[in-house]
Amino acid sequence: MHTHIGYIGKAHGLEGRLKLISEETHLEDFTYLEVIFAEEKGGLVPYFIEDINFKGVPPLIKFEDINTREQATKLANKKIYARNSDLQEREEKSPLQYGAYIGYTLHDEQHGELGKIEDIQAFPQQEIAFFQYNNEEKLIPLNDSLIMNVDEEKQLIIVNLPEGLLDI
Numbered sequence: 508m509h510t511h512i513g514y515i516g517k518a519h520g521l522e523g524r525l526k527l528i529s530e531e532t533h534l535e536d537f538t539y540l541e542v543i544f545a546e547e548k549g550g551l552v553p554y555f556i557e558d559i560n561f562k563g564v565p566p567l568i569k570f571e572d573i574n575t576r577e578q579a580t581k582l583a584n585k586k587i588y589a590r591n592s593d594l595q596e597r598e599e600k601s602p603l604q605y606g607a608y609i610g611y612t613l614h615d616e617q618h619g620e621l622g623k624i625e626d627i628q629a630f631p632q633q634e635i636a637f638f639q640y641n642n643e644e645k646l647i648p649l650n651d652s653l654i655m656n657v658d659e660e661k662q663l664i665i666v667n668l669p670e671g672l673l674d675i
Contacts, residue, residue, distance in 0.1 A: 509588035518579035527568040546586040
């Protein structure tokens with residue numbers, strides 16, 4: 508089985524590069540895909556990825572054995588697909604390590620009950636929990652050094668926050 512992940516755009520330059528128009532949800536998949544499939548004559552034909560340049564918008568893709576503008580032009584405007592088995596790596600890995608804790612109650616060892624986690628967002632260094640405490644939105648980082656215990660049954664997370672973190 509295959510999933511539609513985008514389109515091949517127009518040829519770019521003279522060395523067989525093509526513009527890559529990806530479905531937004533699949534753009535990061537191209538960082539590890541080795542082969543994609545182009546729709547040709549009612550079937551899917553495999554093309555092995557030699558290089559992708561993400562610096563420009565749209566990104567440029569280069570396939571093995573496509574070395575001229577003429578060869579690249581024959582692939583322009585075709586739908587592209589990836590094997591579902593190649594995409595599962597991303598789907599099985601939750602984008603948020605702590606995402607399942609939305610709705611759980613935070614309980615600090617010093618301050619007691621803090622509130623329910625309303626949202627969790629990923630930032631470059633860590634994931635951040637958003638919750639209401641004393642009628643103010645507060646944010647705390649989620650990581651193993653702050654989380655002392657998780658009670659799945661009670662949907663409770665025991666944390667030990669550094670002094671002053673709730674004052675920020």
